[in-house]
Amino acid sequence: MAAVELVALVDEGLGNSAYLVDLGDGRALVVDVSRDLRAVHAAAARRGLRVAFAADTHLHADFLSGARQLGATLGTQILASAAGHREFTHTGLRDGDEVDLGGLRLRAWSTPGHTHEHLSFLLLDGDREVGVFTGGSLLVGSAARTDLVSPDRTEALAREQFGSLRRLATLPGDVEVWPTHGAGSFCSAPPGTDRTSTIATEIATNPLLRAPDENAFVTALIGSLGSYPPYFLRLGELNRLGPAVLDREPSLAPLDVDTVRRLLVDGAALVDVRPLTRFAAAHIPGALSIPLRPVFASWLGWLATADRPLIIVRDRDQDADDIAWQAAKIGYDNLIGELAGGIDAWRAAERDITSTRLVGADQIEDVRVLDIRQRPEYLAGHVPGAVHIELGALAGRADDLPREPTVVMCGHGERAMGAASLLEQAGHRGVTVLEGGPDDWARTTGRHLETGA
Known part of the structure; x- marks a missing residue:
């Protein structure tokens, strides 16, 4: 078969990459796609492809998987770890299981560490290993964190991560490494511009692969762990149960000033996504400032609660669809609308305004x-x-x-x-x-x- 055509779909805000593989017969495989499938649909449409397979390497902690949505709307076959015990239709795979993609094959490799049920997927052309989707196992220059499943399992999972990286390092040096988590991800990845690599490059340059023994590896990995958004703790289980299938694209319903005031009295909260200078000049008292930018979803999931109705305040030139999708991909389906007319409407209604x-x-x-x-x-x-x-x-x-x-x-x-x-x-x-x-x-x-x- 000719060289594999693979497209990396990078979410700069979450620091993650999904992948679309052209299978050469009008079908495509996608790996680790989020609920925001706009980039996937666009990439497939440009190439005239139907998404036939969706593989998830693990029960993600930082975004809702889009695999179930693809299965429900396109009939896509979902491939995932049998050990994840997902409660929706999927093909459960164990170590060594293979799936015929029609010319190419996908082989499951058990690589626990980041999560207990983590799989990597080897992409094979005949008997040749072309590349490996490493998810949250081997990253470019690092490995993903091991403290998301349970605090009392952090060290044990770090030791499993050691074994998983050593196993991946046995692959031929020219095998491509396609991780999900990359620079900017709170799942632990060092800053940098490279989002893909090769086995040989990682053996030569990845500090964790160069650790002299398991104890040194565990010390280095756990010592590098920082804080992470609390919404991470919810999404693994939501992905196991199966994210709700969307029957329409998320959007922001317009709410007039009186409706917003009533909802605030009833317990809703305001999230003001305008640039900091606009918020500083004038904002509604009590509003939470989270400027709309690529990392909006991460900070929304860190600072706002998912169990309280949220109302957006934005400028007219800010994309309402982008706001709604960024919230939806991290499971924030509690955006009930936006203040129609924005801060100008609030001011025109002679409601309280403050500044910073x-x-x-x-x-x-x-x-x-x-x-x-x-x-x-x-x-x-x-x-x-x-x-x-x-x-x-x-x-x-x-x-x-x-x-x-x-x-x-x-x-x-x-x-x-x-x-x-x-x-x-x-x-x-x-x-x-x-x-x-x-x-x-x-x-x-x-x-x-x-x-x-």
Whole structure:
């Protein structure tokens, strides 16, 4: 057979890659696709392909699988680990099982670690291993985290991950490595531009594959684990039960001002997705700021709850469909609509408006500085004396913080505005947001950043 035609479909926001493989006969295989199938449908349509097979490497923690949707709407055959005990129609595979794709074959390899039921899929052309879909096992320069199933299984799964990576390393060096998790994924992947690799490259460069023994591997992997969004803990079980099949594309229903006010009284929450400067200038009191950008879904899943009705506030030039799909792919089906007319309609109705002051790097002397970046970012360099609380942990600690003027900062300002909105919800006043980050402060003041704890 000619060279395999494979298309990587990258979700920059979640840091994941799905794959579409042209099987050469008008059919396609897709691997690890999310519920947002727009890119899959577009890629298949451009090539005149029907998605005949959908393989899932594991019960994902960071997005809802789109495999069941494909099965229900296109009759796609779903391939997944038998050990996952999925409660919907699928072909359960065990180690060594093969599926004939019509010229190509897919062989299941048990590679537990990231999750207990994890499978990698070898793509074979005849007897030649072309590539391997490694999911959350072997990543480019790393391996996926092992603490998502249960805290008391983290070390045991890390030891299984050691064995899985060593098993994958026995493949021929020219075998392509096609992982699901990549740079930007909270499932643990180092920053970088490469999303695919080869076995030979990983053997030569991946620090975890170069660990001298199992104990060193476990120490290095567990030591690299940072925080992750709490919605991760829900999606594995939702994927096992089977994500609800959508009968229409998600959308934002328009809600007038009076309806929004009534819903807020009944317990709904506002999520304002406008750029930070627009939110700073004017927003509805109590609104949560999560600017719409590629990482919107991750922060929505980190800062907003999935069991409370959510109402969106956006600018007219922001894509309502993108907002709805980003929420849907992480299981947030609780977006009940948007404020029709946005902040202008609220203002026109003479409802309360508030603002949050933005400050420059030269305006934070002699004031409390709260740095809400991830721990590795903070350790790499921060403003001297800055208090550190990760944004994801802030809501639970806001009531304990001193009620004093505070400048919130992150790398650029978007996350800091989200933190400021959480503090305002908790009754803090005198909260301002730094435009920019620690590097801007260092350039402006000519002073050095501190590193370490």
